[in-house]
Amino acid sequence: MHTCKVPPAPKLRLYRINTGSCNGCDVELAATEALTRFGLERLGLSFTADPTQADLVLITGPLTVRSKGKVLAEYAQVPDPKITVLIGVCPISGGAFRDSYAVLGPLDEFLAADVNIPGCPPRPEAIVAGIAEAARLWRGGEGPQLAPAGFPAPANLRGRMSYRAEACVGCRMCQHVCAGGAIRFEEQEAGVSFTLWHNSCLFCGMCSHYCPTGALTPTGEWNLAHPQAQKYQMVEQGVVPRISCSCCGVPMLPVVPELMRKGYRALTRETAQLQTLCSECRQVRSIGGLQRCTK
Ligand code: SF4
Ligand code: SF4
Structure with missing residues (x-):
């Protein structure tokens, strides 16, 4: 009997470029590579130190003025078609280094980005999700989808x-x-x-x-990996x-109960009325001139 076997997906090789990062994302990437529980091998992915042998390019760091020439020359050695993954907010937007004299614009101004993995740094699971998406794109849309946002996270972990x-x-x-x-x-x-x-x-x-x-x-929600x-x-x-002051009618931004609770022991009818007054009318009222309000 003839059995139809699905051929295994080809193995893909990852090449990492650091454009001048603080190494935070590189530490997370190293953990992603080293710890089998993050499953890069299961996705048929392994790292190479030779850019000419790579399929996917992983980039960490903001593009610095000094590193630009070297980075773009190294990137050009990776043969097309290649899929490019930006890891951490620095290559995507500049992150904390945005507008520094030493840093150029986001990486997608200089090369074709395909997948972004925000975070500072992103967690390994988010990195895996972004790389899985990149592998899926390289294989023409075949393979695992991006893992959905909202994974269980440790208590007090800050995400989006x-x-x-x-x-x-x-x-x-x-x-x-x-x-x-x-x-x-x-x-x-x-x-x-x-x-x-x-x-x-x-x-x-x-x-x-x-x-x-x-x-x-x-x-x-720490997993925000997404296509470019x-x-x-x-x-x-x-x-x-904007609302209007209930006394003089000038446009104003609302004074929310959360703010009133900070200034008053309890929310009363009087504090509710104060909430509807602009700062000038509140001042007048506080010195006993509420009668001025005729509206
Ligand atoms: S957590 Fe808030 S303060 Fe910190 S970078 Fe994000 S938006 Fe800015
Ligand atoms: S109330 Fe909070 S969210 Fe709104 S502007 Fe002030 S700091 Fe920002």
């Missing part, structure tokens, strides 16, 4: 930040403390829009620590709507 516009007062403290430059605010007619780009976020948790209202909280086509879709967004 989650944002609640309804708890935000638009103070912008989060933007001020963000080392990755991941947070942007934009003035709009309807309010202030907030955007946090996961491809620049270091998972440091500073924004959450300093946020006075708890509008930003870390989640355990989704690079700019990896965002957390919301709009803090």
Whole structure:
């Protein structure tokens, strides 16, 4: 009897290039390679030290001014077709080194990136998920899919930040403390829009620590590996709507209960009324001039 056997997927070789990283991602990559439980071998993947023998290129670090020539020459030695994986936020966006005089733009300005694995550094499981996606792309879409986000994570592990516009007062403290430059605010007619780009976020948790209202909280979602086509879709967004002062009518950002709780022992009818006043009318009220409000 004839039995049809599916031929095993060809083995793929990985080549690593460090463009000038702090070595954080390289340590995680070394663990990913060395520990069999992360399963690179099971995916038919092994490392090579010879770029001319490689199929997939793994890049760590921001592209520094000094390393550019060497990095691009080394990259060119890997024969086409090759799939390129950027590991950590540095090669994807510049990460904490963005805008440094010593660092050039994101790697995709100089070569064709295929898969991004954000994080600072990403966990080995996320690295494996990104490399698995790269192998799948190399094999023409065959093979394991990217592992879904939201794996069980150790307690207190910081992953992607989650944002609640309804708890935000638009103070912008989060933007001020963000080392990755991941947070942007934009003035709009309807309010202030907030955007946090996961491809620049270091998972440091500073924004959450300093946020006075708890509008930003870390989640355990650490696996954010994604194809390059989704690079700019990896965002957390919301709009803090403007309201009108209940006294003078000027547009203002809302004063949320989370903030009032910090200043008052209990939320009462009076504090609820204060929440609807702009800062000027609040001052007037606090010195007994509420009668001024005629609206
Ligand atoms: S965790 Fe917050 S402060 Fe830290 S890099 Fe990410 S967005 Fe910025
Ligand atoms: S998220 Fe928090 S820190 Fe950032 S603007 Fe809103 S209230 Fe302020």
